[in-house]
Amino acid sequence: MAVLTIDNLSKSFGGIKAVSNINMMIDKGDVVGLIGPNGAGKTTFFNLLTGMYTPTSGKISFEDLHLNNLKPYKITDYGIARTFQNIRLFKNMTVIENVTLGFHKNIKYGLLASFFKLPSFYKEEKRVYSEALELLKKFNLDHKKDELAKNLPYGEQRRLEIVRALASNPSLLLLDEPAAGMNPNETRELMELIRWIKKNYELTIILIEHDMSLVMNICDKISVLDYGTLIAEGKPEVVRNNPRVIEAYLGRNAAC
Ligand SMILES: Nc1ncnc2c1ncn2[C@@H]1O[C@H](COP(=O)(O)OP(=O)(O)OP(=O)(O)O)[C@@H](O)[C@H]1O
Ligand SMILES: [Mg+2]
Known part of the structure; x- marks a missing residue:
């Protein structure tokens, strides 16, 4: 059952389309990884879900609610909680x-x-x-x-x-790069913690993360953004072999 449904969601800042026509369905109880290179639109997506930004177009449905024009505190009340990229x-x-x-x-x-x-x-x-x-x-x-x-x-x-x-007491928890700046030990502990939360709380988690071993190990599904567009989604083993995903990462790295 979908807990979150995203229809044609876009957010522009001047000429930049930070999020571009995204369609997505997140199933209840899943841990979903949201990955993509720097500037891909991941945090903007969280800011749209939590009412910090208003969508330029499109629709966000959470359970039976239409979230588009709700204030952040109302969205928290309805059961979406988050952490931030910078603590x-x-x-x-x-x-x-x-x-x-x-x-x-x-x-x-x-x-x-x-x-x-x-x-x-x-x-x-x-x-x-x-x-x-x-x-x-x-x-x-x-x-x-x-x-x-x-x-x-x-x-x-x-x-x-x-x-x-x-x-x-959220039913949807959004974690924005929780392992950023952590050493390998802390990252391992965090992985166990997310597993523990999944087991002990009835919630759905969306996890933005650059640490691929963390994402591949704990996520049921993965969605990949690149330049604001959803370029791939599915099970970790499928997504990691997707040529567009490899190109988005390796292509960008090779250029650095
Ligand atoms: N408030 C804003 N005003 C103008 N541009 C913005 C704003 N917020 C985000 N952007 C732009 O939107 C694009 C997506 O940014 P976003 O922070 O969502 O990327 P990200 O995928 O979270 O990247 P990172 O992995 O570096 O955190 C970037 O080009 C960014 O500069
Ligand atoms: Mg970000």
């Missing part, structure tokens, strides 16, 4: 504060309760805190809960960003 944490807040912020859509006190610090406010704060701690435990970050996010090693900051995204 975006509240660096001067603690680890657990970063995660409790991710819970915002599940918070059940009103503005008045928050303003007047009514008992319902404290009760809800306590619940959110203990759920955030539970989540940190699952990802082996609970012992760092009171550290400032900026003081975590790089790999743990990336992990924390994923935990914060999961706090909003």
